[in-house]
Amino acid sequence: MKRSRFTEEQIIGILREQEAGVATSEVCRRHGVSSATFYKWKAKFGGMDVSEARRLKALEDENAKLKRMLADAMLDNVALKDLLGKKVVTPAARREAAAHLRSAYEMSERRACRVLGVDRASVRYQAARPGDGVLRDRLKALVQERRRFGYRRLHVLLRREGHAVNRKRVQRLYREEKLSVRRRGGRKRAMGTRRPLETPLGANQRWSLDFVSDQLTDGRRFRTREALSLVVDTSISGQRLARELDKLIARRSRSAVIVSDNGTEMTSRAILERTNRTGVAWHYVAPGRPQQNGFVESFNGRLRDECLNEEVFASTAGARTVIERSRTDYNHVRPSAHGGLTPEAVRLNLAASRLRNVTSCAGRPLPSAQQIGHQTLGLS
Structure with a gap:
């Protein structure tokens, strides 16, 4: 005014x-x-x-x-x-x-x-950091190859390729690009008192064994952390299971104990005879307690999430090829929880360490099974 x-x-x-x-x-x-x-x-x-x-x-x-x-x-x-x-x-x-x-x-x-x-x-504020275009493109390309990988394993793969990027930056780009995958629901498991898992004292001392099933395109079903073996067939009997174990022992040397559930194949006469013949201890988990064999249960979940649910199998031969390729990738390429190393790299590092200093390991437990890459048999 x-x-x-x-x-x-x-x-x-x-x-x-x-x-x-x-x-x-x-x-x-x-x-x-x-x-x-x-x-x-x-x-x-x-x-x-x-x-x-x-x-x-x-x-x-x-x-x-x-x-x-x-x-x-x-x-x-x-x-x-x-x-x-x-x-x-x-x-x-x-x-x-x-x-x-x-x-x-x-x-x-x-x-x-x-x-x-x-x-x-x-x-x-004006952003002063360089653009993320190249890193975004490579991250999206990796997601197309590894659709079930989260940002932590993708970060390990990017570091392997020479990208100087920390985990938080990968997580931010992962969220901005909306690359998160929906967690698939698992089956209901029995709840109750859990029995503590015994820590192996060295590599190749404990094998975990279980079955995983899937089906071909015609509807026929077939059965399926270093993954030692993945056997694929439409049916696997106790005798077949014993033969596969004998082949694996001839190739890898025998384990001190094998852990499995109480399935009919694992409790068959052929397995009992083989146990008496070889002297390898066989430990059965308590009924309704799959968490007592948690290593193989975890491996089965990864196998189904990253391989079986991602592929369509037209034949048993095709399934064998794809699943064996997945086993090789799991052992030699896929980052593990032990600092992003592969199970094979962890096994080799452990063997080299034991050779360098055998006396220092006497009377002291070795790294846990999660750290050294637990040996797992998968039968599909």
């Missing part, structure tokens, strides 16, 4: 001149105001003294200030409602929201930051 060049004291003095008998036209000519302005002053300040006029002016100023504050608050409320449904939690989202308020509501940067409750420095 345009500010008057006359103060309240001057206006009341002009009005009193007219009240003293001076003609209105003479008063207006003397002070250089129009008659309309004079009569407007008279309607507003007529009969008031200076203190009352000042009080009226102060009330008018305060009222105008309150109106401006109310208008600003209403505008801020409308702007915030416009942002409802948008997640304004990351710095990038806050910068985008501030830019929207400045363009849509003609707010200043200071006011937009105050409405959003953010620091102006974060809104003004």
Whole structure:
């Protein structure tokens, strides 16, 4: 509003001149105001003294200030409602929201930051790090090859290829590209008291054995951490199981103990005769306690998630080829929980360490089965 060049004291003095008998036209000519302005002053300040006029002016100023504050608050409320449904939690989202308020509501940067409750420095920040285009493209290419891998194993693969990137950056790109895979639900397992697993004292001292089943395209079913063997056939008897174990012992040397569930193949006469013949201890888990053989259960879950559920098998021969390729990849390429090394690399490192310092290992347990890559037999 345009500010008057006359103060309240001057206006009341002009009005009193007219009240003293001076003609209105003479008063207006003397002070250089129009008659309309004079009569407007008279309607507003007529009969008031200076203190009352000042009080009226102060009330008018305060009222105008309150109106401006109310208008600003209403505008801020409308702007915030416009942002409802948008997640304004990351710095990038806050910068985008501030830019929207400045363009849509003609707010200043200071006011937009105050409405959003953010620091102006974060809104003004300009990213200085290099672009992620090459890394994003390679990450998406790896996801196409390893569709069931999470960002942790993808990070290991990227580091192997020479990308100097940390895990948090890979996780951020993984989320931004919406590459997360939905966890497949597992079957219900029996609950109860768990028996602690005994820690093997060395490699090749414990083998875990179990069956996994799948089906071909014609509907016929076939049965399936270093994976020592994966046998594929439409049916596997106890005698076949014993023969496969004998072949594996001839190739790898025998284990101190074999752990399995109480399936009919594992409790058959052929297996009992083989146990008596070879002297290899055979440990059966308690009924309804698959967690007592947790290593092979975990391996079966990875095998089904990353291989069986991802492939379509037209024949048993094709299934053998694909599953053997998966076993080789698991042992020699796939990162394990032991620092991203493969099970084969962990086994070789362990063997070299034992050769270098045999005496230091005497009387001391070796790394756990998860660390050295537990030996697993899978029969499919």
